[in-house]
Amino acid sequence: MARRTGPASGQEERDKSRNIGAMRRLWPFMRPYKTLLVFALLALVLTASVSLVLPMAVRRVVDNFEIGSGALLNQYFAAALGITGLLAVGTALRYALVTRLGERVVTDIRKEVFARVIGLSPAFYEKIMTGEVLSRITTDTTLILSVIGSSISIALRNALIFVGGLALMLFTSWKLTLMVLLIVPAVIVPIMTLGRKLRKLSRENQDWIADSSGNASEALGSVQTVQAFTHEARTVAAFNEVTEKSFDAARRRIWTRALMTAIVIFLIFSGVVGVLWIGAWDVRAGDMSIGALVQFVIYSVMVAGSVAALSEIFGELQRAAGATERLVELLETTDSVKDTTTPLPLSTPVKGEIVFDDVLFHYPARPDVAALDHVSLTIAPGETVALVGPSGAGKTTIIQMIQRFYDPESGSVRLDGQALTDLARTEFRKYLSLVPQDPVIFATSARENIRFGRPDATDAEIEEAARTAAAHDFIAALPDGYDSYLGERGVMLSGGQKQRIAIARAILRDAPVLLLDEATSALDAESERLVQRAVDKLAKGRTTVIVAHRLATVKKADRIVVMDQGRIVATGTHDELVAEGGLYSRLARLQFTDGIAAE
The missing domain is CATH 3.40.50.300 (P-loop containing nucleotide triphosphate hydrolases)
Structure with a gap:
């Protein structure tokens, strides 16, 4: 069975995947659930804010570790414990709200896409395999679910931690913060360079997955004919070829993403080690307290971790952008047979001329x-x-x-x-x-x-x-x-x-x-x-x-x-x-x- 679609034919479409702006096309599906979205964002801001307050509590504990009164020390530890509990509740609430939002949005997308394709004229199905349409409704929507129900909220949380943590780092030690900022350009370059390649590979991977589904759907739909002509081996070989190409595209995408993650993490944490080294000398010179250094290090680790998480999530968002494009293509397909906007009523009773x-x-x-x-x-x-x-x-x-x-x-x-x-x-x-x-x-x-x-x-x-x-x-x-x-x-x-x-x-x-x-x-x-x-x-x-x-x-x-x-x-x-x-x-x-x- 010959392939009818695949990356060769989808190159033009993949070239469109140049940024994650395609994710904006999901907003019409999220708009009806603005209240749920607002509560999810509030829970997200709460957890990010609590996370940023926690290092301050640690600083108080460290700086007052050797004070004579144990009661004050107990209060600091109790406050830290209370902040931790608030963080746990806020995180659970954020997960529940965001996951529910993702499930609801993806359910609506699946319903709308199916309603669209079931009404398309036969001319549409002369150009695309039914299995590919099913792949878009299942595989692509599952990817979008992962992003809406997890990745986007994690990305927003890390973005808040990055901005808030950077501000508090400046408040703690502007000198050390400026040194950290020197690392930022070195981190952004590999993200932008490898990210562009990653987008194309993500779209190629999705195209091959859809092609594999279409190939399998066609073979299983005519399984008796395949078996009657003893065509099992050739059919399996054809499916294996397409599936292996899907794996090859996934392998290249994985290694590209792994390389980007390795470079970003190395640069970020190398900078943290360098800052810690200079901060240690400032403590020895009496320019800052041990608690302040610990607070700064915690903030720098949080900021570094948020950047690393953002770079990793960026890859997920790029994959979701490609999936969104593919689903929007179905929703925006121009049907060769269209009903007029002002249809006339059919004269009844119908005679049948x-x-x-x-x-x-x-x-x-x-x-x-x-x-x-x-x-x-x-x-x-x-x-x-x-x-x-x-x-x-x-x-x-x-x-x-x-x-x-x-x-x-x-x-x-x-x-x-x-x-x-x-x-x-x-x-x-x-x-x-x-x-x-x-x-x-x-x-x-x-x-x-x-x-x-x-x-x-x-x-x-x-x-x-x-x-x-x-x-x-x-x-x-x-x-x-x-x-x-x-x-x-x-x-x-x-x-x-x-x-x-x-x-x-x-x-x-x-x-x-x-x-x-x-x-x-x-x-x-x-x-x-x-x-x-x-x-x-x-x-x-x-x-x-x-x-x-x-x-x-x-x-x-x-x-x-x-x-x-x-x-x-x-x-x-x-x-x-x-x-x-x-x-x-x-x-x-x-x-x-x-x-x-x-x-």
Whole structure:
């Protein structure tokens, strides 16, 4: 299985990850929880402030260690203990508030991203693997959770400690503080230099992870085909290759980050040792007390630790920035099919007249071949029209255009005289019922699979639909009857049983327009006879469009539309088209009669 995405194709996007400014895109998701955010920030300021007060208490203890009165010394120790308790409570409160905020925000992001991608037209999924979309919803949001629920609060806390600690260092000893500040430029340079490389590697790593997920999703989704063609080894090799590239990108990111952390920590703590050395001489000279030196050293260690933590968290923020960009890309994806901002109401009751007016359309993945080449077709209310023709003629495209999965490049598709582009998709699709050639069975019960056609249907209506579709007997024979779990993609059912479930779903929907994409293709002769009877009954009084390959289906249509290479080449009844001796006559001999007449 060939890869469709990956770092090569994502280079342009990775180059956009130049700073952590992308994290600002998370603010709309955090805005509704401003109160929770404010309390979390207050707890954060409290813990940082208490941390900065603690060295002052230590100084008092050290400077008064040899005083005659033990009561004062006990008071200093009690105060230090009280500050420690306050720090513990504040830290716990900060953790609880920030973690809850992170979980809430990420939950909202996941919900919004899924709501967005589930409504995107099929054209979007021609360009991206489903597994990559799932990776963004899971892996990327988990990374953002880690940052919002932990890293950002730790970063803010360390930033406060850095600023406050620096100010108190100046208050304690301005001379030693100025010496410490000389180290700052040396620390910033590797952070900025290696940080830029780290951002690119982080985005590359995320791209490969998503590619690996997409590869695995595709393989597992077609596992029977993989095994039937003994393709396991090659599939595993392809997955391993992508996964190893993900590891390689992660390895380079890890070492880059490790190098940056090592340089920053060495520079910072080397400076602390140097300051401590000079401070020790000041104590010996009587220029400062031992307690003041201890206080200054504690502050310098706190400031140094905050800088080191910030440099490490900076890497996490860069990874989250890349993840945020990838999620925002999904949220801001421009769909080729858009509802108008002021949709017109659909005229009711819906009669079911369908008109294709000079429709030209190319699939985005095949821009050089017209799927529909200036097609004009009018289907009257209640008429049954069969679409026939060789593969790639445009039959299924007609079905898709009626559902407005794609928009024509020119011309229009109308329902009861109204252009589909002027209507809301969720509005007019309620009046369409589809039975696809490859029926979709969801991983739930038989009852809920049929109820998918009309969620408010009663159990009695569901069973009646199943009886009409000749599905009741085999459903009743399942271990739990209608409540039997059908497995992912209906693995417990045969092809014909899946098809009858799909037909029952369409019967339950009871829509005025019925779309059948070769609904009886997977049925045995007996089931086909039963289902054909159900379809005939269902089609009465409804506009029915059938993509047909069976002679029995075609002959019962009011009109047959013959398509070839995206064009309508003939229309008429079965007898009329056979008499013409064109494409339909040839298809009737070779395809509809299995070649018997041709012999």
